[in-house]
Amino acid sequence: MAKRPTVYDVAARAGVSIATVSFTFSQPHKVRPATREAVEEAARALGYLPSASARGLASGKTGAIGLFSFAYYARERGLQPDSQTPFGDEANEDFRMFPLYHDEVQRGVQVECWRRGYVLMVGDAKGAAGEADLAGIAGRVDGLAVFPNTVPDDVLMRISRRIPVVELSIPINNTGLHGVSVDNEGGMAELTGHLVEVHGLRDIAFVGPKGFPDKEHRFSGYAGAMVAAGLPLRTVDTAPIGHLADFAASTVAEFVAAGKLPQALVCSTDEEALAYMDALAAAGIDVPGQIAVTGFDGLVAGLVNRPSLTTVRQPLVELGRAGASILIDQVAKPGKGAVTRQLPVKLMIRESCGCQAQPGNQVR
Amino acid sequence: MAKRPTVYDVAARAGVSIATVSFTFSQPHKVRPATREAVEEAARALGYLPSASARGLASGKTGAIGLFSFAYYARERGLQPDSQTPFGDEANEDFRMFPLYHDEVQRGVQVECWRRGYVLMVGDAKGAAGEADLAGIAGRVDGLAVFPNTVPDDVLMRISRRIPVVELSIPINNTGLHGVSVDNEGGMAELTGHLVEVHGLRDIAFVGPKGFPDKEHRFSGYAGAMVAAGLPLRTVDTAPIGHLADFAASTVAEFVAAGKLPQALVCSTDEEALAYMDALAAAGIDVPGQIAVTGFDGLVAGLVNRPSLTTVRQPLVELGRAGASILIDQVAKPGKGAVTRQLPVKLMIRESCGCQAQPGNQVR
DNA sequence: GTGCGAAATCTATGCGCTTTAATCGCTGAG
DNA sequence: CTCAGCGATTAAAGCGCATAGATTTCGCAC
Known part of the structure; x- marks a missing residue:
């Protein structure tokens, strides 16, 4: 050159x-x-x-919004940049790998940036999301969007002293960061209610990890609905996403061995639900015949699956857009406090709960 | 702040x-x-x-790869940044809108950037992709990936004098730009052969636009297979993507009126195929009972559709990765000539050609 | 305690652009 | 014919960092 x-x-x-x-x-x-x-x-x-570099230096603005994205996917699964893990076409069922939750949110961020005249900078940590990785991106954007649990809180707080930071899909909290979330509790309560009232199920187990605020809220929704119906709570531990398949298989095996198969598995995410459906199928247990399974998120994979997955659809694209919108607003006119928004969710009744697939429910 | x-x-x-x-x-x-x-x-x-700006200025490198992406989608559909067009959740069938062709390619670019320690800058033109828009992104990256027909050739050539530029999914050409493509001709020939040999169809029409090199190659594949089988060629014009639905409907109406419905519609893209399937369904014509329909790309939408779409799957993620890889290599060690790669495609036999859905073909 | 090469640190400069303040050139009023 | 007034243009000062080259400090042998 x-x-x-x-x-x-x-x-x-x-x-x-x-x-x-x-x-x-x-x-x-x-x-x-x-x-x-x-x-x-x-x-x-x-x-x-x-040169945008020179321009940014001189003007103090970059015109870019940053998103710490792929790392979210990769870290949860223990993937390394140098691994030979297939990331798409190679996988036989890659609609299970893409688009996932964060892919749709990213799309939303991207759309909003486009509409507002910003460019999107997608950065990713190469290992544990350390400061060095973040610096590479935080230093070149006017605002930063992150997924929860991808960046240590103290690092995030430090960054937020310089540029606006928004957490995508994290319940309103007291970190002082901007945030966008969805009605996790309400959605899960509605879904649980459907199983109880429409299908008359009583032995409903909640499947989900501890320690994640959004998942905790989903649990609350489940618990609230169960208690309201006078039913007992039952929970199943989950493994890290990277080991979902193995974990689900062994859990199902335990259920069978103990003869204590629940009537329904209310999973905290679609990915979990799909893993359990695989495990159940492998064990020769019919869904929804012998057990109902539900998810949360509304991924494409759940729609493609047979039986299609009854779930709670999050407005993922809108989530990303709302996040980016907050950032851009803050860049233009820095406000004093943290801006937060909560978006509604939508119950998607499909086949895995025992309902017949409705044309109107085929959509995600 | x-x-x-x-x-x-x-x-x-x-x-x-x-x-x-x-x-x-x-x-x-x-x-x-x-x-x-x-x-x-x-x-x-x-x-x-x-500050990445200062760093980039001083070092002359930005550590970023640029992708001109969303504009591709938007421009083809005539969408404006200020429009109220739904971009995701709002649409009832948004798996028809996402992920599309370029979304998967973008994922590939993103993955490769991640692995090689680069960040991805996703830029988009706000109107016709003019120079001003591009400058905003071309000026801040070490390499640029673009989709064909999104940026005027002269602008592209100018940029390529400063930083490496790769065209994603464009047949090998003489522009001197780096490029990645797939075996459009071979894939379409194989697909056409399937319709002829397995289903014994003879009146097979090709549906696709003129003037797009990759589509032309697909036509060549179709034509070659037809000629080899001693069958006559038949073509159907297509409208711009933004008006596919209307156009497909009127074309189908003409077929019906003239009583000249082909036995098969070999479409140059999945999006076209889906539009025609919708139009045919609306006209009460059964697919694949009365007419077979096939696509090209391998989008999720074709997999979700009923009947599922027989198509040629492009390795889209790999396409993006290959493109990014070329760029990063060139940044590290600028070569003299243009680097090009052609990737293989894969025939996905599903239901819309008249075959029974095979578990192995459910995947994309 | 000295001397020396290597390691650590600093000085100084420039990357390409934006922006403020100052200058230039022109017009029309007096 | 002069000069204020105004728009067009420019000079100059950074913006925050990397880095070559100069300088200082360190570690060690004698």
Whole structure:
């Protein structure tokens, strides 16, 4: 590559000063049409491309929104950048790998950035999300969106002192960060209610990890509905996502061995639900015939699955858009407090709960 | 937001020079452990975040790969940033809108960037992809990936004089740009052969637009297979993607009116195929009973559709990865000529051609 | 205690652009 | 014919960091 031409080269060729070149691009109306054209002509002839780095340095703005995204997916599964793990086409069932939760949210962020004239910077930690990784992206954006549990809180707080930070899909909290969330509790309560009231189930177990605020809220929704119906709670531990399949298989085996198969498995995520459905199928147990299984998220994979997965659909794209929107607003006019929004969810009744698939429910 | 602390602030607090601060982050091993810790402590206390802009300016590298992505989707459909068009959750069948072709390719680019330690900059034109839009992203990356027909050739050529540019999924050509493509011709020939040999169809029409190199190659594949079988060619024009539904409906109406319904519609993309299947269903024509329909791409939407869509699956994620890989290689060691790669495709026999759905073919 | 090479640190400069303040050139009023 | 007034243009000062080259400090042998 030839040396990139700079404002100096353009200025020299056009016979003006670099300031005029700069104005030509940033404040065209302040430049006489004749000189403007001369500058543009020179720029074109030279193949001039303004350096965003220099621009950002001088102006203090980057015009970019950052998203710490893929790391979310990878870290949860223990994937390494140098691994040979298939990330798409190679996998036989890659609609189980893509698009997942964060892919849809990312799309939302991307759409909103597009609409507001920002570019999206997608950064990812190479190992545990340390500060060094984040610096690479936090240092070059005007605002940062992150998924919960991907970045240590103290690092996040530090960053938020410099640029607005929004947590995507985290319950309202007291961290002082901006945040967008969904009605986890209400959605799960409604879903549980469906199993109790429509299907008359009583022995309903909740499957989900501890320690994740959003999952805890889903549990609350489940618990509330069960208690309200006078039914006993029952919980099943879950493994890290990377080991869902093995864990689900052994759990199912235990159920069978103990002869204590619940009537329904209310999972905290679609991914868990699908893993359990696989395990149940492998064990020769019919879903929804012998046991109902439900998820939470509304991924494509649940729609493609047979039986299709009854679940609670989160407005994932909207979630991303709302997050990006908050950031961009904050960049334009920094507010004092944390901005938070909660979005509604939608119950998607499909086959895995025992209902017949409805055309209207085929959609996600 | 408080003024962001700089190397100077950190240096002052740690009692060292800014060079040492810089080294501490870039060449830690060249700094004595004691001073390194002092610097890190100061940085932590101050909430220091290195400015990527300044870094990029000084070093001449940005560590970012750019992708001109969403614009591709939007422009083809005539969507505007300020429009109220639903971009996801709102749509009843958004698996028809996401993930599409470019979404999967983008994922590939993103994965490869992650593995190679780059960040991804997703930029989008706000209107026609003019130079101004591109400058915003081309100026801040070390390499740029674009979809065909999204950026005027001359602009692309200009940019490619400064940074490596790769065209995603464009047949090998003479533009001198790097490129990745798939075996469009071979895949379509194989698919057409399937319809002829397995299903014994003779009146097979090709549906696809003119003027797009990759689509032309698909046509060649279709034509080659037909000629080889001694069958006549038949083509159907298509409308811009944004008007696919209306156009497909009127075309189907013409077929019916003229009583000349082909035995099969070989479409150049899955999106076209789905539009025609919708139109055929609306006209009360059974697929694949009365007419077979096939696509090309291997989108999720085709898998979810009933009947599921027989198609040719492109390795989209791999396509994106290959593109990013070429760019990153070129950044590291600029080569002289254009690098090109062609990837294989895979025939996915599903229901819309008249075959029974096979478990193995359910996958995409 | 000295001397020396290596390691650590610092000084100084420039990356390409934005932006403020100052200068220039022109117009029209006096 | 002069000069205030105004728009167009420019000079100059950074923005925050990397890095070559200069300088200081360190570790160690004598």
